[in-house]
Amino acid sequence: MRHRVNCWRRLILGAPLLGILAGCAGEMSILDPSGPAARHQFWVWWAMLGVSVVVSLALIALWLYTFRRREQPTRTPREEQRIMLRWVLGGGIALPVVSIVALLVFAAPTGRGMLPLPLAEGEAELIEVVGHQWWWEIRYPGENGEPDVITANRLVMPAGEPVDFRLTSADVIHAFWIPRLGGKRDMVPGRRSTIRLEADVPGVFGAQCAEFCGAQHTAMLLHVEALERDDYDAWLAERRAPPEPSDGFDEARQAFGEHCVACHTVDGFPEQLIVDDVSHDIQGPDLTDIGSRPSLGAGVLPMEEGAIAYWLEHHQTLKPGNRMPPHNHIDIETLQDIGAWLETMEP
Ligand SMILES: [Cu+2]
Structure with missing residues (x-):
């Protein structure tokens, strides 16, 4: 019985610690920096934590002190007022100004390090x-x-050298964040x-x-791959080369020209297969290298055999509200054909 009580006590005491430690690692942890900017931010994070712990402890100590403080009958109301003003x-x-200025001085080089x-x-x-x-x-x-x-949801960059990311948005305000970098x-x-x-x-x-x-903000993940400079150059050169004309999948390409090219692009897609009356109002991801991406829907579904067809059929259930309209008017065999063809896109 006593052993069981000890176990529970350990579990209760250990669970928060495990939770805290679990947040220190992983591919999205700022506490596991892997670049100069992230290392600066790592120390700013610890400095902020340190300052806030000290300020919190001081406040708790003062609060406890008020319970033990005795009335000073000899003080006049004017003296009491002066003491209160000093505390205010x-x-x-003074305390917030000093803390904020100290943090600003400490953090300013971090911001400067991320300027181009x-x-x-x-x-x-x-x-x-x-x-x-x-x-x-x-x-x-x-x-x-x-x-x-042009690619989507997979960012390939060179490692060991600075990269300038030029950022903008096509619709609403987003924010670019690679926690470990x-x-x-x-x-x-x-x-x-x-x-x-x-x-x-x-x-x-x-x-x-x-x-x-918006509604799918949390389903907006980006997969980042940092490569050696030579591998990065080779990847770019491979993407820049004109795509090899692929054999087979004639029906899939026909259907893609009919249903998908209004929003999506594939390098080298034959002009004659594009249906003329498509409107290009809605812009969707470029699909030229979709087969090489680790996931579909910006992190919603892992890329594996049959995943694209499954996504085409169920994307409004998997990621409700996304801009791609439902494909109820297209039969499942056609969606499977398109999916199988797109899976071969790995330039
Ligand atoms: Cu967002």
């Missing part, structure tokens, strides 16, 4: 990121400055802002929209 000025004005300032050694790699409800568009500028590689920065429609981040070493990092942007 000290605790209500000129570099001694050439230019930083530039990648454009556009926020949409509720997915990410990633654009890689070519030699003339225009993006010549740094951030976050608002993405405002009609405006462009740039944040400089760097990954120390190659790896995979999680990212998430950090500004509430």
Whole structure:
């Protein structure tokens, strides 16, 4: 019986500690930084925690002191008033001003480190990121400055060097945040802002929209892959090369030209298959490399065999409110054909 009580006590005492420790690791943890900006933010986080713990403890101590404090009958009301004023000025004005200024001085270099300032050694790699409800568009500028590689929900970047992310939004305000590399920065429609981040070493990092942007805000995950410079260049070159004409899937491509090209693009898709009267009002993700993405719907469904067809059939249940209309008018065999064809898209 006593042993059981001890077990429960350990569980009750240990559970919060386990919960706290569980938040210290993982691909979305700011407490596991993997780049210079994130390391700065890591120390700002600890400094803020330290200051707030000290201030909280001081407040609790003062509060407890009020219970033990005895009345001082010899003090005149004027003296009492002067003491109260001193507390208001000290605790209500001086303490917050000193704490905030100290934190500002400590945090200012962190913000400066994420500015796209000129570099001694050439230019930083530039990648454009556009926020949409509720997915990410990633654009890689070519030699003339225009993006010549476009992908979605998967950001590939070089490791070991600074990268300037030029941010904007196509609809509402989103925020770009890769917790282990740094951030976050608002993405405002009609405006462009740039944040400089760097990954120390190659790896995979999680990212998430950090500004509430509508019903599916939480289903707006971004998969970030930092590659060695050579691997990054090879990936870009592969994406820039004209796509090989694929054999088979004639019916799927026919159906794609009929139902999907109003919103989606696939590099090298034959013009003659595009139905003329489609309207291009709604913009959906570029699907040229969809087969190589780790998930569908910006993190909603893992990419595996049959996943695209399943997504096409059930996307409004899996991610209610997303901009793609339901496909009730298309038969399941056609959706499966389109899905099987798109799964082969791995340039
Ligand atoms: Cu959001």
